[in-house]
Amino acid sequence: MPGMTDTTGAAAFRAAIESGDLDAAVALFRDDVEFLSPVVHRPYRGREELHQILTAAFATFEDFRYTHEYGGPDGHVLEFEARVGDRGVQGVDILRDGEGGLSRLTVMVRPYSAATLLRERMAALLSG
Incomplete structure (x- = not known):
């Protein structure tokens, strides 16, 4: 739900992405x-890979906007x-959510x- 109270890193992640602050977004994760990609079978692991993927996503998506938010006890x-x-x-x-920060992004x-x-x-950006 838009505007819902968030006691996890989801609100901070959303704010960082909406403001274009990828460093802040990645810092919220363990x-x-x-990272589980919509188009690659194997999971990516670690903050460095996550940062590379988010950077490529920012270059690929246009007019990106969050429209809804849903939360539960262990994730959003x-x-x-x-x-x-x-x-x-x-x-x-x-x-x-995980102990010590967000643990997974799918x-x-x-x-x-x-x-x-x-x-x-994304493949062109990540391979180049």
Whole structure:
């Protein structure tokens, strides 16, 4: 729910992403954070990889905005909308709380055509 009280790092993560402060966003996660990508099978691990991925995502998504927020005792879901090129994207950031900071970020996106374009653009940024 927009404006819900957040006792975890989700509100701080959302604020950091909305303000473009990737360093602050990444600092909210534990050193051994696990990132689960919408387009890559293997999990990414660690703050350095997470920072690289978020940097590429910032360069790829246009008009990114969070639209809804849902919370529970061990995590939060932040729903978002954006564009990748001419494709509209809907997705969620699933944040898992852990002792010592956020422990996992899982991203899911739809539709498939936008996810495919996202994969192509992110791969070019991350390999270059």
